[in-house]
Amino acid sequence: MSGPGRFISFEGIDGSGKSTQARRLAAHLEGLGHSVVLTREPGGSPGAEDIRALVLEGEPDRWSPETELLLFTAARRDHLERTIRPALEAGQIVICDRFADSTRMYQGLRRAGLRVLVDQLHDLMIGQEPDLTVLIDMDPETGLARALSRNGGEERFESFGNDLQAKMRAGFLDLAAEFPDRFVTIDGARAMDDVTADVTARVTEWLA
Incomplete structure (x- = not known):
């Protein structure tokens, strides 16, 4: 389904620096x-950007985990149809700031057993995984402090606090172990330029 292009996602906890990388x-x-x-998630297409405002703003308990899952899946489906697939079919490299692994973490960890539903819905409505996922690993407390310092107005998930950040970090590392052929884990607790050099070297080697 990915076409002749290549699909690279970036994952990590809030404040890990993945968007910059x-x-x-x-x-x-x-x-x-x-x-x-x-591109980015949630978002990346006009309809998905509208949904982004719904899920990233407001009070922490605005949506249940199940409702969030449906909203994120709807946004991802529109993003896939209108941005990702056309680019891959045209032979382009798609770099996405977050994809389905973030939903596996954010929604899948917030309620016991919900990860199974996340994967089922993903298989049914999305059916697309990145060719390569770059995980920027970061200490949860440092990442949360960075994220909250941005004051960007999209802080709903950051407001869940350090406990969720710590669970997410552990969850992302578990995903990297579960899918070693797809994940590359990069130490984000270094100078930004050092992280960039590591990312570009690993991805350039992979593309070759």
């Missing part, structure tokens, strides 16, 4: 002559 990788690959689409 995704942008830097896109610029690096464009400099090498690749055609790159840089």
Whole structure:
């Protein structure tokens, strides 16, 4: 389903620096002559961006985990149809800041047994995994402090606190162990330029 292009996702807890690294990788690959689409989740298409405002703003208990799952899946389906698949079919490299692994973590960890439903709905409505997932690993307390310092207005999940961040970090590392052929784990607790050098080296090697 991915077409002739390549699909790279970035994952990590809030404040891990993954968005910065995704942008830097896109610029690096464009400099090498690749055609790159840089996108994000939730969002990445007009309809998905509308849903983004619903799920990332407001009070922490605004939605139940099940309702969040349906909203994220709807946004991802629109994103897939309108942005990701057309780019992959055109032979472009798609770099996405978060994808389905974030839903497996955020919604899948918030209620016991919900991960099974996350995967079932993903298989039914999405059916797409990245070719490569770059996990930027970060200490939860440091990441949360960074995330809250942004004051960007999309802090609903950050407000769940350090406990969720710690569970998410452990969950992402478990996913990396579960899917070793897809995940590359990068130590994010270093200078930003050092992290960038590591990311670009690993991805460039993978593309070759």
